[in-house]
Amino acid sequence: MFARASADHATEHHEAELMSTTPDDIARLAGLDxxxxxxxxxxxxxxxxxxxxxxxxxxxxxxxxxxxxxxxxxxxxxxxxxxxxxxxxxxxxxxxxxxxxxxxxxxxxxxxxxxxxxxxxxxxxxxxxxxxxxxxxxxxxxxxxxxxxxxxxxxxxxxxxxxxxxxQGQNPEPADTPHRPTPGRGRTKSTARVASNGRERPVAYTRELLSWTAWVPPVPTDELTPEQEDSFRGKTNGEYFRLLARLPRVLAARTSLDAAIFATREGLPRAERELAAAATSKVTDCVYCASVHARKSAQMSKRPEDVDRLLGVSLQRDADWLPAATAPLAAGQDARWTAVIEFAAALATTPVSATTAHVDRLRAEGLADTELTDLVAATAFFGWANRLMLSLGDPYWPDAAPTPAR
CATH class of the missing domain: 1.20.1290.10 (AhpD-like)
Structure with missing residues (x-):
């Protein structure tokens, strides 16, 4: 067991050394100092x-x-x-x-x-x-x-x-976004009490365990290839991962990225990474993702009342379901959690509304650069996760909840 762990660590160290010599797309386009x-x-x-x-x-x-x-x-x-x-x-x-x-x-x-x-x-x-x-x-x-x-x-x-x-002190430039309306303009979010699989569907935010069902046929369990099975290693073979396994190389990288951001001791305290994920999920209005990561943040921080305060905030939304303001999500929190929530929520908006003033408040609360880069990664990842969960299926109340997905 120790030999396997040592080998895995050596492989990851070698991969990291190779990566350090080749700028990745995000670093290149961000122009990292x-x-x-x-x-x-x-x-x-x-x-x-x-x-x-x-x-x-x-x-x-x-x-x-x-x-x-x-x-x-x-x-x-x-x-x-x-x-x-x-x-x-x-x-x-x-x-x-x-x-x-x-x-x-x-x-x-x-x-x-x-x-x-x-x-x-x-x-x-x-x-x-x-x-x-x-x-x-x-x-x-x-x-x-x-x-x-x-x-x-x-x-x-x-x-x-x-x-x-x-x-790095660079505020987002004004965005030249398409002028046409999206198909969602003028809609409101569904409050249906029944999911597509006929099970009871949650419509309010919760820290309880939820399940998820797909709107597109997932790969049947008995038809998964070895590559598809390996692409979500460490996760369940529920509908979410069997659906994403239709594109196994992307899912494999995504599964590993999830672990690289969240399953580590370095960087931002894990409870605050999960807090950022929950705040992001509130902005995009993903009840499923918020339930998973609010629960984790509450458990790790031992601050369930503060997490529930975040979940209980109702955001005013426009015709595109974009929040009019995200700062209310931090109401009643201490100074550090206020800074974390406000930054994550503003980074989660479309387009991004975070500014260098948010970063200044985080640094004033003592967050080091390593914690800040971790906060960016955790928040950004849930811009990805929320959109998959929301657009490919819906949550439901399980009889016996499986291990949560991301």
Whole structure:
């Protein structure tokens, strides 16, 4: 057992050394200075696994062509207000038809672009009927997972870039976002009491265990390939991971990235990483993710009343279901948790509304650069996780809850 652990540690150390010599996309596009690069390098596998996910998503084989994948990513990056990421996808061959203020004329591409608009801006308003529109336009279940991963991963990447820039004193520039409305504009979030599998569906925030059911057929358990099974190692084989296993290389990198951010002792206290995940989930309005990470934060911090205070805040929302303000999420918290919640929540908005003033407050509370880069990574990751959970299925109350997913 010790020999295996030592071998695994040696492998990770070697991988980290290789990574340190090759700038990853997030570092390159954020233009990291020496100070923040050094802080981020204390958890080098975060950068490496994020790059592996990008390479698998945009370089791997899939029925959705690379120009379309990159075009949809450029569209999502534009929605998130990160022009450098938009231009990077264009440089690498993105189909620029997705960057017009009008939807593409081709009905298949039009459906995909509209869906990326929806889950980039208003993921909590996505429904099973939205996935039916993709199916009717000719997209297969595998394709739908690709489209969803492109949109959700770009949300992560955009927030990682913007967050690291903020740590270097750079406020986000005004965003040139598409002027067309998204399919979600004017909707309100579903309050249905029954999930798509016929089970009772939660509509209020909770720290109780929840389960999740997919709107697209997951890979049946007895049909999983060894690669697909390995892609969610350490997790359950529930519907969520069997659905994402339709794109196993991306899921494998994502599973490892999750562990690199959250399952470590270095950096921000684990309870505060989980707090950031819960705050992000409140902004995007993901009841399932908030339940998992509020529960973990409450257990690790031994501050359940403070976590419940966060969960109990009701945010006013506009026609796109974007919160009018996120600062109310920190009401009643102590100074450090106020700074953590306010920064995470503002980094989670679309486009990002966090400023260097948020970073100044975090530093005034004593957070070191290594903790700040960890906070950025934890918050950004849940920009990804929330969008997958919200747009591919819905939560339900289980009889016996499985191990939570991310």
């Amino acid at each position: 020496e100070r923040i690069a050094a802080a981020r390098a204390t958890k080098p596998l975060v950068a490496q696994r994020a790059q592996e996910a990008s390479d698998a998503l945009f370089g791997g084989e899939a029925a959705v062509s690379v120009p379309v994948r990159r075009g949809l990513a450029a569209l999502a990056a534009r929605r998130h207000g990160v022009d450098a990421l938009v231009q990077d996808h264009v440089r690498l061959g993105a189909d620029t038809a997705f960057l017009s203020d009008e939807l593409p004329e081709d009905p298949t591409l039009r459906a995909a672009a509209a869906h990326v608009d929806l889950i980039s801006v208003s993921p909590a308003l996505a429904t099973r009927a939205d996935l039916d529109l993709l199916t009717e336009a000719g997209w297969t279940p595998d394709d739908i997972v690709v489209i969803s991963q492109v949109a959700a991963f770009t949300a992560f990447q955009a927030r990682a870039i913007q967050g690291l820039r903020l740590l």
